[in-house]
Amino acid sequence: MASSSHPPASGRSGTWPWLLQRVSAALLLFFVMAHLWIEHFMHLGARITYRTVLERLVHGFYVFVDAGLLGVVVFHGLNGLRSVLVENTNDPAAVRAVTTTLWVLGVATFVFGMDVLSPFLFGHPWFRL
Amino acid sequence: MGRGFKVRPATGLKRHPAQTLATYRTGTWAWMLHRATGLLILAYLYFHLIVLSSDVWFKGSADFNRVVGELTAPPFILADLLLFVLILYHALNGIRIMLFDLGYGIGHQREWFWGLMGVGALLMVAASVALLPLAHL
Numbered sequence: 001m002a003s004s005s006h007p008p009a010s011g012r013s014g015t016w017p018w019l020l021q022r023v024s025a026a027l028l029l030f031f032v033m034a035h036l037w038i039e040h041f042m043h044l045g046a047r048i049t050y051r052t053v054l055e056r057l058v059h060g061f062y063v064f065v066d067a068g069l070l071g072v073v074v075f076h077g078l079n080g081l082r083s084v085l086v087e088n089t090n091d092p093a094a095v096r097a098v099t100t101t102l103w104v105l106g107v108a109t110f111v112f113g114m115d116v117l118s119p120f121l122f123g124h125p126w127f128r129l
Numbered sequence: 130m131g132r133g134f135k136v137r138p139a140t141g142l143k144r145h146p147a148q149t150l151a152t153y154r155t156g157t158w159a160w161m162l163h164r165a166t167g168l169l170i171l172a173y174l175y176f177h178l179i180v181l182s183s184d185v186w187f188k189g190s191a192d193f194n195r196v197v198g199e200l201t202a203p204p205f206i207l208a209d210l211l212l213f214v215l216i217l218y219h220a221l222n223g224i225r226i227m228l229f230d231l232g233y234g235i236g237h238q239r240e241w242f243w244g245l246m247g248v249g250a251l252l253m254v255a256a257s258v259a260l261l262p263l264a265h266l
Contacts, residue, residue: 022230025223032216040209045263048197050190077171084164109178116182119190 017079024076031069038065057120070113078102078109155239159222166219173212206264213256221245 038056039048046052056062082102086095111126118126180196199205225241228234234241 022227025227029220029224032220036213036216041259044259048201050193053193073174077167077174080167081171084168109175112182113178116178 017082021076021079021083024072024079027068027072028076031065031072034065035069038062054120057117063117063121066117067114070117071110074106074109074113078106155242159225159242162218163222163226166215169215170212170219173215201263203264206260210253210257210260214253217249217252221249 057066079102082098085098089095115126118124180200183196222242222245225234225238225245228241229238
């Protein structure tokens with residue numbers, strides 16, 4: 001072992017983003033397949049309406065698939081974007097700025113996504129324009 | 130105070146672009162396509178959420194039905210299949226990456242690539258057989 005090599009002073013080696021990208025990827029294999037199957041192939045050719053979506057989302061499993069997919073896909077997508085944005089910098093301050101910005105964007109995107117589901121889950125949209 | 134350091138730029142050896150291109154092997158293209166498909170799918174995610182929300186935000190269920198009805202029109206069936214290509218590539222190449230991370234198949238990366246692309250082609254054929262009749266071609 002090269003005992004002279006130290007981790008970065010910030011203590012952030014990037015292990016967690018790397019590991020969580022793989023964990024979220026494994027989860028997405030289930031969520032995306034479930035989502036595509038439910039929306040496109042399960043009732044092939046049947047008309048999708050507000051009412052059919054509403055009736056489907058009465059069941060907890062479908063809420064789990066839609067909300068779970070939303071959370072995991074937003075994390076995976078923005079964490080992937082983060083790795084693209086920081087790959088040419090080793091400045092911890094710049095990396096932190098990117099990470100913070102993407103967390104704010106991610107939380108906002110999750111809330112926005114839940115708002116899309118909200119009329120079906122709560123009977124009325126969270127936000128109105 | 131940032132403790133960053135600058136990456137030393139490559140020195141010497143100016144290559145013709147065609148020579149650089151010739152050094153790209155299967156894995157280089159796989160990596161570039163993984164990044165490109167990932168960014169495109171992320172862009173689609175925002176498009177998807179905005180399209181599905183706009184109608185409900187502004188009016189109500191009748192407009193949801195109208196928008197979804199438009200989205201199941203023939204041109205969008207073809208767009209769905211294109212989206213399926215992006216997702217399949219990213220998922221299958223992602224499986225390949227995770228296999229190598231776990232220590233499997235490191236000596237056979239190219240074989241795994243083409244094997245999984247074969248699986249992807251079969252899934253694409255299956256999806257096309259299922260969806261294309263809806264596109265009234």
